[in-house]
Amino acid sequence: MYEFAEWLSTTPLLGLANSIWGWGFSEWMRANFWVIPTVQTIHILAIAAVFGSVFMINLRILELAGRTQTMTWTAQRYLPWVWWGLLVLLVSGALLIIAEPPRELVNPAFWIKMGLVLIATLVSLWFQATVRRNIAIWETSHPKRVLIRIAAVAVIVLWGAIIVMGRWIAYAPVY
Amino acid sequence: MNLDAFWQALEYSPIGDFVAVSGWAFPALESAHVIGVVLVVGSIAIMDLRLLGVASKVCSVSQLSRDTLPWTWAAFVVAAVTGGLLFFSNASGYAANSFFQWKMVLLILAGLNMAIFHFFTWKSVHNWDVDCEVPTAGKVAGALSLIFWILVVTCGRWIGFTLGGFF
Numbered sequence: 001m002y003e004f005a006e007w008l009s010t011t012p013l014l015g016l017a018n019s020i021w022g023w024g025f026s027e028w029m030r031a032n033f034w035v036i037p038t039v040q041t042i043h044i045l046a047i048a049a050v051f052g053s054v055f056m057i058n059l060r061i062l063e064l065a066g067r068t069q070t071m072t073w074t075a076q077r078y079l080p081w082v083w084w085g086l087l088v089l090l091v092s093g094a095l096l097i098i099a100e101p102p103r104e105l106v107n108p109a110f111w112i113k114m115g116l117v118l119i120a121t122l123v124s125l126w127f128q129a130t131v132r133r134n135i136a137i138w139e140t141s142h143p144k145r146v147l148i149r150i151a152a153v154a155v156i157v158l159w160g161a162i163i164v165m166g167r168w169i170a171y172a173p174v175y
Numbered sequence: 176m177n178l179d180a181f182w183q184a185l186e187y188s189p190i191g192d193f194v195a196v197s198g199w200a201f202p203a204l205e206s207a208h209v210i211g212v213v214l215v216v217g218s219i220a221i222m223d224l225r226l227l228g229v230a231s232k233v234c235s236v237s238q239l240s241r242d243t244l245p246w247t248w249a250a251f252v253v254a255a256v257t258g259g260l261l262f263f264s265n266a267s268g269y270a271a272n273s274f275f276q277w278k279m280v281l282l283i284l285a286g287l288n289m290a291i292f293h294f295f296t297w298k299s300v301h302n303w304d305v306d307c308e309v310p311t312a313g314k315v316a317g318a319l320s321l322i323f324w325i326l327v328v329t330c331g332r333w334i335g336f337t338l339g340g341f342f
Contacts, residue, residue: 033336041332044213045325051210052217055246065242069234077231163213164206171202 002173004108009175017101029099036099043092047166050085051159053078054120057127061138061152071138075131082124102174109172113165120158182266194264201264204257211254212331216324218247226309226317235305268338278330285323292316 008014020026029035059065060074069077097104104110130137137148185191194200224230225239262269269275296312303309309317 037333037336041329044209044328044332045216047209048213048216048220048328051213052221055214055217056221056242059242059246065246068238073233077234160210163210167206167209168202 001108004111005106005173005175008106008108008111011106013105014102017105020098020101020105023098026098026101029095036096039092039095039099043089043096046085046088046092047163049081050089051163053081053085054124054159055156057082058152058156062149063140071131071135075128079124079128086121104169107169107172107174109165109168113162113169116158116162116165120155120162123155123158178270179267182270185263185266188263190260191263191266194260201261204260208254208257208261211250211252211257212328214250215247215254216328218243218250219320219324222247223317223321226313227321228309228314236309237300237304265338269334272334272338274330274333274337278327278334281323281327281330285320285327288316288319288323292320 029039056066057074057078060067060069060071066074136142137144142148186195194204221231221243222239225232225234225236231239292313296310296316299310303313
């Protein structure tokens with residue numbers, strides 16, 4: 001972590017962070033004490049929508065909840081909340097970066113989080129595509145059942161790691 | 176023993192001391208607390224939105240409750256235990272913080288709302304379980320639940336900004 005943080009501070013990201021810090025909007029967000037906690041609250045509520053939805057989809061895959069509903073229904077019910085939630089996370093997250101750019105842009109925990117978010121987004125896109133084109137994968141009798149179950153647990157762990165890294169932004173070393 | 180002395184006793188207990196002094200315990204507990212909280216709020220919101228007729232309309236109310244409620248409770252245990260341990264680290268500071276006090280009041284209100292819904296409105300669930308309009312009492316419970324939990328999260332985040340230290 002320390003080496004990663006040190007390396008980040010040698011990249012043009014540091015200059016970028018410092019220049020965003022000088023924006024009028026950035027200064028306004030810091031000057032008004034209520035703005036950052038409010039945007040963070042929206043960010044956490046959006047995580048609740050996304051993680052709650054991802055959790056229900058994967059519980060359905062693991063057959064631990066929602067077994068009375070089809071996989072198609074489960075995907076249609078929860079995937080829009082994942083995508084709209086991700087949009088809110090992106091916008092509120094971008095606002096938080098603008099408010100305190102060095103806190104995120106040269107922070108190792110932030111970039112690890114972004115890597116994990118990218119993986120999680122690709123997994124969700126793949127899931128959405130297979131539900132539409134290859135629904136048979138999600139049937140109980142599918143031969144790759146064990147593999148699919150492991151993947152479902154991995155996706156829940158992945159989102160958990162994203163939340164952990166998000167919280168760690170406040171504690172990770174920044175140079 | 177007065178209340179202030181009690182909070183201080185928690186703070187100086189081996190657990191309180193460990194969470195406050197250890198470099199990793201506080202952020203680790205906080206991360207687990209956030210995971211617990213978002214799952215509580217996310218799973219409760221699924222039920223609230225069904226009661227309000229916004230989502231999951233084709234799914235029976237009692238079935239959706241069976242699918243979500245065990246996970247809500249499991250996540251609540253995680254959030255309560257980790258929250259309790261975080262509280263130990265600075266008990267007198269949290270106890271005196273108005274956002275913390277409001278958060279506890281809102282948690283009690285959310286619990287009462289849930290209890291009233293469960294013991295009164297839920298009794299007639301067989302009448303409005305599927306393909307039916309949810310009775311007004313159920314809709315009110317769903318709306319109040321959403322409001323209480325959004326405010327719980329809001330107060331929770333504000334505690335970090337009004338207590339000092341990391342946020």
